[in-house]
Amino acid sequence: MNLKPGLWQQQTLKLTMTQELSQAIALLQYSTQELTSFLEEKANENPLLKIEAEHVRTMDPRKDRSTKKTVKVEKDKQSWIEQIGTENKSLDSYLLSQINMKQVSDEQRHIVQEIIFNIDENGYLCATVEEIAESIKVREDQVEACLALIQDLDPAGIGARDLKECLSLQLQRLEKRNGLAETIVQEHFSLFADKKWKELGKILGVQLAEIQQVFDFIQTLNPRPAIAFQVEKSVYITPDVVVKWDGEAFAISIFDEVLPKISFNDEYYKQFSTYEDKQVSRFLHEKQQDYFWIVRALEQRKETLTKVAVKIVEKQHDFFIKGPTYLKPMTMRDIAEEIGVHESTVSRAVREKYAQTPFGLFELKYFFSSTIQTVSDESASSQQVKDIISKLIEEENKQKPLSDQVIVKMLNTKHGIVVSRRTIAKYRDQLGIPSSSKRKRYE
Numbered sequence: 001m002n003l004k005p006g007l008w009q010q011q012t013l014k015l016t017m018t019q020e021l022s023q024a025i026a027l028l029q030y031s032t033q034e035l036t037s038f039l040e041e042k043a044n045e046n047p048l049l050k051i052e053a054e055h056v057r058t059m060d061p062r063k064d065r066s067t068k069k070t071v072k073v074e075k076d077k078q079s080w081i082e083q084i085g086t087e088n089k090s091l092d093s094y095l096l097s098q099i100n101m102k103q104v105s106d107e108q109r110h111i112v113q114e115i116i117f118n119i120d121e122n123g124y125l126c127a128t129v130e131e132i133a134e135s136i137k138v139r140e141d142q143v144e145a146c147l148a149l150i151q152d153l154d155p156a157g158i159g160a161r162d163l164k165e166c167l168s169l170q171l172q173r174l175e176k177r178n179g180l181a182e183t184i185v186q187e188h189f190s191l192f193a194d195k196k197w198k199e200l201g202k203i204l205g206v207q208l209a210e211i212q213q214v215f216d217f218i219q220t221l222n223p224r225p226a227i228a229f230q231v232e233k234s235v236y237i238t239p240d241v242v243v244k245w246d247g248e249a250f251a252i253s254i255f256d257e258v259l260p261k262i263s264f265n266d267e268y269y270k271q272f273s274t275y276e277d278k279q280v281s282r283f284l285h286e287k288q289q290d291y292f293w294i295v296r297a298l299e300q301r302k303e304t305l306t307k308v309a310v311k312i313v314e315k316q317h318d319f320f321i322k323g324p325t326y327l328k329p330m331t332m333r334d335i336a337e338e339i340g341v342h343e344s345t346v347s348r349a350v351r352e353k354y355a356q357t358p359f360g361l362f363e364l365k366y367f368f369s370s371t372i373q374t375v376s377d378e379s380a381s382s383q384q385v386k387d388i389i390s391k392l393i394e395e396e397n398k399q400k401p402l403s404d405q406v407i408v409k410m411l412n413t414k415h416g417i418v419v420s421r422r423t424i425a426k427y428r429d430q431l432g433i434p435s436s437s438k439r440k441r442y443e
Helices: 020-027 032-045 067-082 090-101 104-119 129-136 139-150 163-172 179-187 187-192 199-205 208-218 266-273 278-315 316-324 332-339 343-350 380-397 405-415 419-430
Strands: 049-052 243-247 249-252 261-264 354-357 360-363
Touching: 020 278, 020 316, 020 343, 032 278, 067 139, 090 104, 090 139, 104 129, 129 139, 139 380, 163 179, 163 187, 163 261, 179 199, 179 208, 187 199, 187 208, 199 208, 199 380, 243 278, 243 316, 261 278, 266 278, 278 332, 278 343, 332 343, 343 405, 380 405, 405 419
Parallel strands: 243 354
Antiparallel strands: 049 261, 243 249, 354 360
């Protein structure tokens, strides 16, 4: 082996990650919203890239002055007025309005305002009494008195320091007090929450059925008393792929109507291309190349998404005709091999994208699931197994809930599916279903 220093020539092949390639990869995985933001940013940077907004219609029907469409205008006007946002009352102002109805000193009002400032969006006090007293230089007993004043306001449970106190405050407001519920929440909340009811029943000398009744009643209380003041706008998901079945054939299309339409700003280019300046020429050339790259990248993105969607429909033929219960096991590698791309390309293509199907809106990732072994030649998907588990637990006897091991046996004997108890537990956790001991009812 020659270890002496020297110079040698060697040929190697390397893939260079250029800026254009990096952006093309990013463009493929962008959701509709992210792609819209990207194009808007590019339009601000590149004067040769023009965003067409002709497909966007104003919500204000007053712009339509046509006398021939009076009925339609009135209807549109009503819809427009209904969409005007109304000012929602905040939790702070609602609590202060109740305080204004009480006789409090200026010092108490100052303390109350500080406490209200430290109440979070769920209605809980997120600072300690000591911290509040220290911040405004008052005694702790003064803060405690003002906190009690706030906890007496509506909504019930406001200003609580934890869930236990929140539930206690609500129980104390009831016209018909429930002594057992108050005792359980105030003195044995940990045992109650952990469902150690047999131990709790021995301590209190009550039947498990009585504790079950308390549990059902506690479920009717509000663990987040300020939730009514949290106003969130409805989020509408626009599908990227539309799949239609007419009884004989599928129609698959890419829905890109919501994306901004881009075009080349020819007027700007002609205006500055006449300048005999190297910097201006270089700038125009770079921006022109950037525009054409974006056009190609968008076409490539649409083409890749179309290929992936077509293959998904081909492989999940029964799903799109008969419904979700007929979902077959399929991996991204299967699709990648079919269309001749890398598995990561398929992963990027389906990221945060949705398909409108005859059975509703589904995320494209939904169609990919691992293979579960069966006793027959056919295989089952993990999603199918989850659906079966959900149905079994939904129909079980709640006084004798099915254990994970029993579910394993039922899947094997009734459905021919072979899974381990650990897999059942994992799927249960993913579905948000508690264990059999916590699902058990005592009446």
